[in-house]
Amino acid sequence: MAVKPVLSFTEKGIYCPAGDFYIDPWRPVPRALVTHGHLDHARPGHGAYLATHAALPVIRHRLGAITADGIGYAEPRQIGAAQVSFHPAGHVPGSAQIRVAVGGEVWVVSGDYKLATDGLSEPFESVKCHTFITECTFGLPVFHWPTQAQTAADMAAWWGRNAANGRVSVMGAYGLGKAQRIMAMLADHGLQGPIYTHGAVEPITQILRAQGYSLPPTTKVAGPVPTNALVIAPPSALGSAWAAKLGPHAEAFASGWMALRGVRRRRNLGTRFVISDHADWDGLNSAIRATGATRIFATHGYTTQFRRWLEAQGYDAGIVATEWQGEAAEGEPEANPE
Numbered sequence: 001m002a003v004k005p006v007l008s009f010t011e012k013g014i015y016c017p018a019g020d021f022y023i024d025p026w027r028p029v030p031r032a033l034v035t036h037g038h039l040d041h042a043r044p045g046h047g048a049y050l051a052t053h054a055a056l057p058v059i060r061h062r063l064g065a066i067t068a069d070g071i072g073y074a075e076p077r078q079i080g081a082a083q084v085s086f087h088p089a090g091h092v093p094g095s096a097q098i099r100v101a102v103g104g105e106v107w108v109v110s111g112d113y114k115l116a117t118d119g120l121s122e123p124f125e126s127v128k129c130h131t132f133i134t135e136c137t138f139g140l141p142v143f144h145w146p147t148q149a150q151t152a153a154d155m156a157a158w159w160g161r162n163a164a165n166g167r168v169s170v171m172g173a174y175g176l177g178k179a180q181r182i183m184a185m186l187a188d189h190g191l192q193g194p195i196y197t198h199g200a201v202e203p204i205t206q207i208l209r210a211q212g213y214s215l216p217p218t219t220k221v222a223g224p225v226p227t228n229a230l231v232i233a234p235p236s237a238l239g240s241a242w243a244a245k246l247g248p249h250a251e252a253f254a255s256g257w258m259a260l261r262g263v264r265r266r267r268n269l270g271t272r273f274v275i276s277d278h279a280d281w282d283g284l285n286s287a288i289r290a291t292g293a294t295r296i297f298a299t300h301g302y303t304t305q306f307r308r309w310l311e312a313q314g315y316d317a318g319i320v321a322t323e324w325q326g327e328a329a330e331g332e333p334e335a336n337p338e
């Protein structure tokens with residue numbers, strides 16, 4: 001009798017036959033294990049959710065009334081014939097990789113991840129496995145991130161220059177993760193003034209602060225702001241009527257996509273900062289090596305190119321197709337999270 005794979009790939013998402021559950025499914029299913037609260041992973045409509053205790057408050061905020069259970073990092077849980085556990089992915093606060101073991105065979109679904117510590121998210125932990133399903137949002141050698149300390153210094157200098165010129169600083173950043181990472185790293189570096197937030201950023205910031213994540217004070221924009229303020233808003237707010245009401249201001253956009261020259265040209269977005277909550281090329285490769293896995297499936301991003309690269313490195317490599325490909329992984333689903 002042929003051995004069933006630990007996980008299989010269905011039109012609803014990644015499925016575990018031994019435990020009868022899905023991981024980050026994009027169509028409604030009875031039981032979903034969810035890696036984190038970004039909308040391409042935490043979809044509405046499932047019968048029951050399982051996520052880390054740290055991820056659940058934001059997931060509940062975004063999805064409303066759901067049936068959900070929390071789990072601690074590294075806490076084993078038996079579901080049918082499968083043993084599952086969640087391990088830090090370093091992507092955003094509460095994010096996890098999901099380990100699934102069935103009869104001695106171990107698979108890990110990475111979710112979204114990054115190796116660099118951001119001072120806010122639980123740091124990425126490598127998990128040994130036979131098969132690793134990895135995201136590859138930035139799976140091309142052109143993607144190489146500067147250090148967070150360098151980016152923080154650049155942002156603080158930009159903010160200080162704007163304040164000196166009587167201009168409010170408006171930073172476009174995704175509402176869950178990136179926005180809070182930026183405020184925390186700037187607080188660490190030294191604030192140039194008060195931090196204000198867009199209505200799509202403030203509720204998530206408050207939820208994470210209440211959970212105990214260390215974040216500087218923020219005020220939701222509700223009228224004029226001082227010229228030495230930094231306003232953190234979703235990227236969709238850049239260039240909008242909402243931003244115009246802030247008066248004289250300078251805009252910046254913080255994203256991994258800013259590493260691509262074509263994107264910088266196409267999008268007229270003022271100052272750009274290269275900062276991502278996904279692994280860059282070196283990060284992906286070292287994460288994969290550290291798992292010890294011999295079989296790798298690529299998902300979320302440059303899957304075709306990345307699979308070819310993995311095969312050239314001697315891996316047994318495949319692709320997991322999802323409904324959310326390429327730019328959607330860090331793009332529009334996060335633009336209007338409310």
Ligand SMILES: [Zn+2]
Binds near residue numbers: 036038091112
């Ligand atoms: Zn994500």
Ligand SMILES: [Zn+2]
Binds near residue numbers: 040041112300329
């Ligand atoms: Zn994603």
